[in-house]
Amino acid sequence: MxxxxxxxxxxxxxxxxxxxxxxxxxxxxxxxxxxxxxxxxxxxxxxxxxxxxxxxxxxxxxxxxxxxxxxxxxxxxxxxxxxxxxxxxxxxxxxxxxxxxxxxxxxxxxxxxxxxxxxxxxxxxxxxxxxxxxxxxxxxxxxxxxxxxxxxxxxxxxxxxxxxxxxxxxxxxxxxxxxxxxxxxxxxxxxxxxxxxxxxxxxxxxxxxxxxxxxxxxxxxxxxxxxxxxxxxVDRPHKDVIGETLKSFLEQTMGPDADRAVVPFKDLHGPSGEVSALPGLYQKTQKALQALDEDTLHDLLTQNWLTQISKQGLKTSPRAKMRAPLSAQDAISLRLPSPILWSPLQKTKKICVAFAGETYFHEASASFLKLLKHLNEGQTCLVAKYLKGPGKSADLRLLQTLQSRGALEIRSRSAKSLP
Ligand SMILES: [Fe+2]
Structure with missing residues (x-):
């Protein structure tokens, strides 16, 4: 049976x-x-x-x-x-x-x-x-x-x-x-x-x-x-994953202070044993963490989640084959049955784009989002049709990065883009 x-x-x-x-x-x-x-x-x-x-x-x-x-x-x-x-x-x-x-x-x-x-x-x-x-x-x-x-x-x-x-x-x-x-x-x-x-x-x-x-x-x-x-x-607890996100936030906001291995101080405690004030490094940390408003926290956690799920929960992805970077005249499609993920951010107007464990913050136009949608639906898309407005060079650069990570396959190259 x-x-x-x-x-x-x-x-x-x-x-x-x-x-x-x-x-x-x-x-x-x-x-x-x-x-x-x-x-x-x-x-x-x-x-x-x-x-x-x-x-x-x-x-x-x-x-x-x-x-x-x-x-x-x-x-x-x-x-x-x-x-x-x-x-x-x-x-x-x-x-x-x-x-x-x-x-x-x-x-x-x-x-x-x-x-x-x-x-x-x-x-x-x-x-x-x-x-x-x-x-x-x-x-x-x-x-x-x-x-x-x-x-x-x-x-x-x-x-x-x-x-x-x-x-x-x-x-x-x-x-x-x-x-x-x-x-x-x-x-x-x-x-x-x-x-x-x-x-x-x-x-x-x-x-x-x-x-x-x-x-x-x-x-x-x-x-x-x-x-x-x-x-x-099943050996990586949630608190560790979130801790790593906070760690990268502190690295971004505190700079080299986040890496300090010793804490400068005036007095550890007074004669009564009372610890009356936090040392400067801790005060700076408090300020940095207070900058973590609701929108920033949402965006950090979004990036964390997309990083994880864009690997499909697998350790290894098939290797990307080295090819000439795509141009606007190429027709492209997804290389794997694995979508390019994206999510709107709250602190900025950007979106977080994710593939194979890498994330990219991108100012996306409606036509770029349409391109992602069509690619993720399995369509073959002529890049030029979707590149519009002032962000089109940045759009093309992101597509080339995604191609180098193995997300995209060039289905046909126009005569213009051939060397
Ligand atoms: Fe075993």
Whole structure:
């Protein structure tokens, strides 16, 4: 029987499972199944090609017999196009190593298509459980390793796993049980604790989930498996995020004083112990914070929220391809299924525009807002048609910045704009 991942599923998931219990969901009915062995292999090879070109191991980690390898060796043992498939790569590796585990964390940099599928999944999840202040990230684990090289561990992120080759088995313990049995921490031998564990088993097409406090280890009989997983980090409290916003406000308004690490003072206290006055730096801080009127606070919080949601709650966005900057004569559209966000500000007449975690304050004309609307609706737009009035040069500059961040794609270039 398949698990329908519809609104009812997510509603139940949020109420009964999220951050509460570990579960396997057989045969999920989700577009994520399209991220199959073939697509994962293509992503791996594209990302490995980038790493080889840059001579930098990037998000790859290779463990042999449980021991992390140096970057040079890892670079030499990454998947290649000539392996043809994940199984082909495994055949090459198993001739060399009886126990290997390849981990890759940054795969989404190279796949716009899979990034789109994943953001649809996370969007549904977030709608039901809330938007994570940190992010979600995708990791790939493949090999014939018998146990996770770093033993029984906890990651502080809830994890959804999706096997694409082989059967995957995860052994899970509750955080409170591990607290009472600290021998389990980073353990590779844990026979006496097995009776208190839960085992989740999944094959391609299935999904497993465990909460952020669950301790876990993957187990295998030595046969090959490849699994990608989505970690949803829930370790960044709201107060920290707002604190950072206030911090940047103080940096803007207090200048170098915001960075002072010592506070000059006349007297710490009088003979009675009374502290009768605040030192100058604190008085200055009080003045700066008093400038935080309702409109300024609204605008700071708006910028904070747009910064977070414009990343779609994912750690990595597909890399922008370097291209010549767009001109007014070009026809453009969105590059990803990810809108350019914007919100009116209250302190000024500007709007806050956000994409991929960056924000821009912009004096927007009605025609520029119409351009954003049409782009976000999926239309291809001739830039010149929307550039009007005294702000048109600034409009073009912002569009070029958004293009360099990977928001926009040039669909057709007019003869005028070609070099
Ligand atoms: Fe883990």
């Amino acid at each position: 398949s698990t329908q991942m519809n609104a009812l599923f997510w509603k139940r998931f949020a109420a009964q499972v999220w951050e509460k219990k570990s579960m396997a969901f057989p045969n999920i009915d989700s577009p994520l199944r399209d991220i199959d062995a073939e697509r994962v292999f293509h992503m791996l090879v594209s990302y490995a090609d980038l790493c080889r070109k840059a001579n930098d191991v990037g998000g790859f980690k290779l463990f042999l017999e449980g021991v992390r390898q140096y970057d040079d060796e890892t670079l030499q043992l990454l998947p290649q196009k000539k392996d043809k498939s994940l199984t082909g790569y495994h055949q090459r590796m198993q001739k060399l190593f009886s126990d290997y585990c390849l981990v890759c964390d940054e795969l989404l940099q190279v796949s716009e298509q899979n990034w789109g599928l994943l953001s649809r999944f996370t969007h549904e999840l977030y709608r039901h459980v809330g938007f994570p202040h940190r992010f979600s990230e995708i990791g790939l684990y493949l090999g014939n390793y018998q146990k996770t090289p770093f033993g029984v561990h906890v990651d502080n992120c809830g994890v959804f796993s999706f096997p694409v080759v082989g059967t995957k088995k995860f052994r899970i313990w509750d955080g409170s049980y591990v607290k009472k049995n600290p021998d389990l921490v980073e353990a590779h031998q844990y026979d006496k604790f097995k009776k208190n564990s839960q085992v989740l088993t999944a094959k391609p097409g299935d999904m497993t989930y465990w909460p952020s406090r669950a301790w876990h280890i993957a187990e295998s009989d030595g046969s090959f498996s490849a699994t990608w997983s989505l970690g949803v980090w």
